[in-house]
Amino acid sequence: QLQLVESGGGLVQPGGSLRLACTASEGTLDNYNIAWFREAPGKEREGVSCDSKNGDNTNYRNPVKGRFTFSRDTNKRTVYLQMHSLKPEDTAVYYCAANGDFGRCSFFEGYYHQWGRGTQVTVSS
16 A cells, blocks of 8 residues: 655755655555645644646645645655745644545545655754
8 A cells, every 4th residue: 555755844044945855665655646735733734736647647735836836746746835935834743645546636635545744844944
């Protein structure tokens, strides 16, 4: 069964950048719709960005548009979330999630079958 492992989180100052990675433990991710979610303290988990496996649909939530970029590695085992101009309100645990079914990616949590354990991102001076 597909297992996902996130990495790349850490402490960064406001205005800084981080690149998160989500890697498949085995196999590749090219047949999966992938999403990044985040959960801040005291808040519900929310979708941040998602990308459809057919390559024609990448979505971003408004708070991160223009600052975050989703990409897929050519090795097909890793996807990335490049984050620029980070703000304190971006502080959260970031999770990647995968779904290999038909259709396009979604920000609905229940759509995804596989989840990573998360990586902490802290934006603070």
